[in-house]
Amino acid sequence: MKRILVLGGRGMVGKKLTKHLEMVGLADGDAFELTLHDISPSQGNENKGDPPRHLVGNLAMAAEGSALAAERYDLIYFLASIVSGEAENDFDKGWQTNLWPMWSFLEALRAQHRASGGTYVPRVIFTSSIAVFGGPYPDKISDEFIQSPQTSYGAQKLACEIMIQDFSRKGFIDGISLRLPTICVRPGKPNLAASSFFSGIIREPLNGIKAILPVADTVRHWHASPRSAASFLAHAAGLDTSRLDGRRALNLPGLSCTVAQQIEALREVAGNDVVALIKLQPDPEIIRIVAGWPEDFAPERAIELGFAAEETFNEIINVYLEDDSPSL
Amino acid sequence: MKRILVLGGRGMVGKKLTKHLEMVGLADGDAFELTLHDISPSQGNENKGDPPRHLVGNLAMAAEGSALAAERYDLIYFLASIVSGEAENDFDKGWQTNLWPMWSFLEALRAQHRASGGTYVPRVIFTSSIAVFGGPYPDKISDEFIQSPQTSYGAQKLACEIMIQDFSRKGFIDGISLRLPTICVRPGKPNLAASSFFSGIIREPLNGIKAILPVADTVRHWHASPRSAASFLAHAAGLDTSRLDGRRALNLPGLSCTVAQQIEALREVAGNDVVALIKLQPDPEIIRIVAGWPEDFAPERAIELGFAAEETFNEIINVYLEDDSPSL
Numbered sequence: 001m002k003r004i005l006v007l008g009g010r011g012m013v014g015k016k017l018t019k020h021l022e023m024v025g026l027a028d029g030d031a032f033e034l035t036l037h038d039i040s041p042s043q044g045n046e047n048k049g050d051p052p053r054h055l056v057g058n059l060a061m062a063a064e065g066s067a068l069a070a071e072r073y074d075l076i077y078f079l080a081s082i083v084s085g086e087a088e089n090d091f092d093k094g095w096q097t098n099l100w101p102m103w104s105f106l107e108a109l110r111a112q113h114r115a116s117g118g119t120y121v122p123r124v125i126f127t128s129s130i131a132v133f134g135g136p137y138p139d140k141i142s143d144e145f146i147q148s149p150q151t152s153y154g155a156q157k158l159a160c161e162i163m164i165q166d167f168s169r170k171g172f173i174d175g176i177s178l179r180l181p182t183i184c185v186r187p188g189k190p191n192l193a194a195s196s197f198f199s200g201i202i203r204e205p206l207n208g209i210k211a212i213l214p215v216a217d218t219v220r221h222w223h224a225s226p227r228s229a230a231s232f233l234a235h236a237a238g239l240d241t242s243r244l245d246g247r248r249a250l251n252l253p254g255l256s257c258t259v260a261q262q263i264e265a266l267r268e269v270a271g272n273d274v275v276a277l278i279k280l281q282p283d284p285e286i287i288r289i290v291a292g293w294p295e296d297f298a299p300e301r302a303i304e305l306g307f308a309a310e311e312t313f314n315e316i317i318n319v320y321l322e323d324d325s326p327s328l
Numbered sequence: 329m330k331r332i333l334v335l336g337g338r339g340m341v342g343k344k345l346t347k348h349l350e351m352v353g354l355a356d357g358d359a360f361e362l363t364l365h366d367i368s369p370s371q372g373n374e375n376k377g378d379p380p381r382h383l384v385g386n387l388a389m390a391a392e393g394s395a396l397a398a399e400r401y402d403l404i405y406f407l408a409s410i411v412s413g414e415a416e417n418d419f420d421k422g423w424q425t426n427l428w429p430m431w432s433f434l435e436a437l438r439a440q441h442r443a444s445g446g447t448y449v450p451r452v453i454f455t456s457s458i459a460v461f462g463g464p465y466p467d468k469i470s471d472e473f474i475q476s477p478q479t480s481y482g483a484q485k486l487a488c489e490i491m492i493q494d495f496s497r498k499g500f501i502d503g504i505s506l507r508l509p510t511i512c513v514r515p516g517k518p519n520l521a522a523s524s525f526f527s528g529i530i531r532e533p534l535n536g537i538k539a540i541l542p543v544a545d546t547v548r549h550w551h552a553s554p555r556s557a558a559s560f561l562a563h564a565a566g567l568d569t570s571r572l573d574g575r576r577a578l579n580l581p582g583l584s585c586t587v588a589q590q591i592e593a594l595r596e597v598a599g600n601d602v603v604a605l606i607k608l609q610p611d612p613e614i615i616r617i618v619a620g621w622p623e624d625f626a627p628e629r630a631i632e633l634g635f636a637a638e639e640t641f642n643e644i645i646n647v648y649l650e651d652d653s654p655s656l
Contacts, residue, residue, distance in 0.1 A: 091498060134574060138472075146472045148493070148575045155494040159487050165476070166483040170419060246462060247476045 002032040005073040007059060007105075008080030009036030009052075012186060013127060013229050017077065018052060020230035027238040037068060038080070059101035062108070069108035072116070075237055076109075078102065078126045078160075084153035085192040091152060098156035102126075106163055110172040124164060124175040125236045128249060130222060130294050132158040132179060140298040143251055150292050165248045168241070176236050176244070181224040181254030181297075181309070184316060187324035194289040198223065201259070202266055202317060205277035206325060214283035217260040220295040224254040224309040225319040232307055239305060247301075253309040255316065256296035265313035269321075330360040333401040335387060335433075336408030337364030337380075340514060341455060341557050345405065346380060348558035355566040365396060366408070387429035390436070397436035400444070403565055404437075406430065406454045406488075412481035413520040419480060426484035430454075434491055438500040452492060452503040453564045455557075456577060458550060458622050460486040460507060468626040471579055478620050493576045496569070504564050504572070509552040509582030509625075509637070512644060515652035522617040526551065529587070530594055530645060533605035534653060542611035545588040548623040552582040552637040553647040560635055567633060575629075581637040583644065584624035593641035597649075 004021070006014050014036060026032055034052035036042075042054045057064040059080055080101065087094030106124075113120050131154030132147040149155040157177075164175035186199040197214055198221060204211035224232075232252055241248070257265075267275045299307075310316045332349070334342050342364065354360055362380035364370075370382045385392040387408055408429065415422030434452075441448050459482030460475040477483040485505075492503035514527040525542055526549060532539035552560075560580055569576070585593075595603045627635075638644045 136573075144466075144474045146575075147475060148577075149490065150497065150574055152494050152498075155490045159490050162477065162483045162487050162490075166480050169478065170480075245464075246478055247474075249476075 002026065002030045002075060003035070003071075003073045004032050004075045004077070005035045005037060005068060005071070006077040006079060007037050007068075008078070009054075010038035010040045010042065011079055011081075012188070012226065013180075013183070013233070014038070014077075014079050016226045016230040017079075017233050020227075020234055024234065027235055032075075035071075035073070059105065060096060062104040065101060065105035066108040066111070069105065069112050072112055072120055073122060075123045076125070077233060078105070078124060081127070081157075083191060083193045084129075084131060084151055085194055087153040087156060088151055094152045094156060098153065099159050102160045103163060106167050106173065110167065113172045118171075121171060121174050123237060123241075124168075124173045125233060126160060126164055126175065126177045127233070128157045128161050128177040128179045129154065130179050130181060130251070130297075132161065132249075133294050135292055135294075137294055140296045141251065141294055142298050143301045161249045165246070168248055169246060174241050175248055176239060176241060177249035178232055178236055179249060179251050180229055180232070181222045181252060183226055183229050184223040185320035185324070186226065187320070194286050195221075195293075197286070198259075198262070201278050202262065203320065205266065205274045206270055206317075206321070208277070210277050210279060212281045212283075213259065213278050214281060214286040215259065215290050216282070216287075217263060217280075218258055219290055220256060220258045221290070222254045222256050222294055222297055223313070223316060224252065225316045227319045227323055228253075228309040232309075235307055243305060250302045250305070250307070251297050251299040252302050253299050253307050254297065255310050255313060257313050262313050265317055269314055269317045330354065330358045330403060331363070331399075331401045332360050332403045332405070333363045333365060333396060333399070334405040334407060335365050335396075336406070337382075338366035338368045338370065339407055339409075340516070340554065341508075341511070341561070342366070342405070342407050344554045344558040345407075345561050348555075348562055352562065355563060360403075363399075363401070387433065388424060390432040393429060393433035394436040394439070397433065397440050400440055400448055401450060403451045404453070405561060406433070406452060409455070409485075411519060411521045412457075412459060412479055413522055415481040415484060416479055422480045422484060426481065427487050430488045431491060434495050434501065438495065441500045446499075449499060449502050451565060451569075452496075452501045453561060454488060454492055454503065454505045455561070456485045456489050456505040456507045457482065458507050458509060458579070458625075460489065460577075461622050463620055463622075465622055468624045469579065469622055470626050471629045489577045493574070496576055497574060502569050503576055504567060504569060505577035506560055506564055507577060507579050508557055508560065509550045509580060511554055511557050512551040513648035513652070514554065515648070522614050523549075523621075525614070526587075526590070529606050530590065531648065533594065533602045534598055534645075534649070536605070538605050538607060540609045540611075541587065541606050542609060542614040543587065543618050544610070544615075545591060545608075546586055547618055548584060548586045549618070550582045550584050550622055550625055551641070551644060552580065553644045555647045555651055556582075556637040560637075563635055571633060578630045578633070578635070579625050579627040580630050581627050581635050582625065583638050583641060585641050590641050593645055597642055597645045 134148040134150035161177040168175040462476040462478035
């Protein structure tokens with residue numbers, strides 16, 4: 001029985017992962033027991049049955065991480081984070097939330113490793129981000145491109161990656177950092193992330209609601225669906241980490257497309273009337289932020305390691321319709 | 329009057345910087361006042377006159393960094409660090425010494441920035457290292473090559489770089505991280521760094537002492553003299569950081585050469601009898617460590633920004649003879 005802990009388990013990715021594990025299971029078919037931890041109490045659309053176990057606590061308190069580490073889970077997903085917009089607007093909160101809990105938790109895992117006589121070496125899977133990169137970019141970002149974050153969020157994610165790599169190199173944990181593409185189409189409501197519109201211009205029209213497009217439709221970006229995000233996380237659980245050759249952060253597969261291509265896909269899937277709900281309303285601040293983002297990757301290592309994502313934006317829209325659309 | 333603080337001012341690089349500033353001054357010719365801070369009390373071969381001011385304290389205590397920040401120096405050199413071998417052997421001490429004091433000090437500078445109403449934005453120059461890189465490497469490491477440290481020392485230096493970049497981006501400080509080549513020929517005695525032999529095989533024979541070469545003479549590495557290190561630090565003080573385009577860590581110029589080329593240069597400068605004092609005595613552990621190190625760089629950005637180093641190993645040997653040889 002593999003014991004799995006998901007930190008930040010109540011967020012969107014945590015919910016998708018939970019659903020994936022419940023529906024598909026682990027890649028190796030192992031039985032497992034799932035514990036979800038989050039600062040937010042359980043509410044809304046989670047399963048009401050017995051498993052998974054729900055814990056509520058604040059990882060910013062080192063004692064919380066220590067208590068969780070002491071339970072010696074086999075597999076730990078570290079998804080807990082505040083989003084990029086919030087980390088940028090509140091410098092203190094960003095570093096205190098997105099970096100220090102990782103450090104405290106890694107130290108707590110190291111203490112368990114030592115207490116176990118070196119036998120406890122949990123797999124730790126961390127959701128990093130393409131925000132670790134900063135321009136100017138090549139046409140396609142290779143697996144050997146410099147990390148140079150231009151947001152606090154990206155800086156915090158990169159600092160976490162470095163710690164995970166060093167703790168792993170020393171054998172205290174067996175960690176992997178997954179640099180997720182921008183997740184699209186996110187279910188639910190718009191959030192405060194500058195990237196929110198990439199989902200909004202698809203999701204809102206599909207639900208009969210107007211959507212604002214704050215940037216030119218020539219903007220190109222790097223996407224994967226929530227379903228892909230969940231499958232990345234599940235796949236990483238069974239990865240032979242010796243194949244990472246000491247570079248424990250991976251650029252994941254995704255789809256590079258322009259906003260115009262997103263809109264064309266929406267037209268093909270849902271028709272002109274739906275597309276007509278998108279209103280261009282340029283926002284200089286969002287234009288400025290998005291101009292600094294990566295457009296395209298060549299994630300050869302991750303592909304070789306068996307990670308896969310959607311290949312057309314039509315597929316991404318259909319994933320939303322199948323998994324999340326409230327109208328279905 | 330520019331007020332300068334050197335943290336770790338009693339180490340080898342700090343001493344070379346002090347000497348450079350006293351002899352050559354700042355690049356812009358400004359008058360300055362120098363304060364050296366170190367955990368080690370003053371001793372040995374420092375100047376005995378009035379300036380510079382010597383302070384003794386431990387930056388691992390956050391209060392020490394806060395007290396120093398409150399003095400609002402215009403220019404701060406952050407050289408304080410333990411060496412790579414020690415950071416690798418003592419994981420706790422490495423992270424506690426090489427990362428957390430940087431964080432506490434940056435936070436203290438941010439508090440001063442806020443208290444000043446945003447007018448206090450000190451230039452902070454940090455000695456990072458080529459240890460932020462990990463193989464496999466291209467023939468020459470470009471300015472856009474991935475950072476993937478394979479030592480705790482490299483991981484700590486990289487984490488510091490990331491913090492400096494984010495604090496600078498936010499305008500709290502005006503920071504630069506300088507990734508120094510391996511400094512050669514280091515004066516004084518061998519230290520515990522795995523790189524110690526690169527200096528030892530030159531320094532000891534020049535002083536009539538036998539030296540051990542623990543690796544094959546085909547090993548290629550990246551070097552600059554202590555004099556170059558001091559000139560890098562002085563040059564960075566006057567740099568227009570807007571030219572860094574948000575990438576505030578620089579690969580510095582150096583000289584790529586093999587151990588065989590080092591030895592040939594020593595023969596040219598000092599003759600066969602001196603070279604005969606080098607004894608090959610392979611050390612599997614040092615061979616293993618050194619195999620993971622960078623061999624060559626193409627540091628185009630730094631060269632364009634006016635940084636320069638030696639172009640032949642003969643020059644590097646002559647710098648040692650002129651600046652440090654106890655026999656002269």
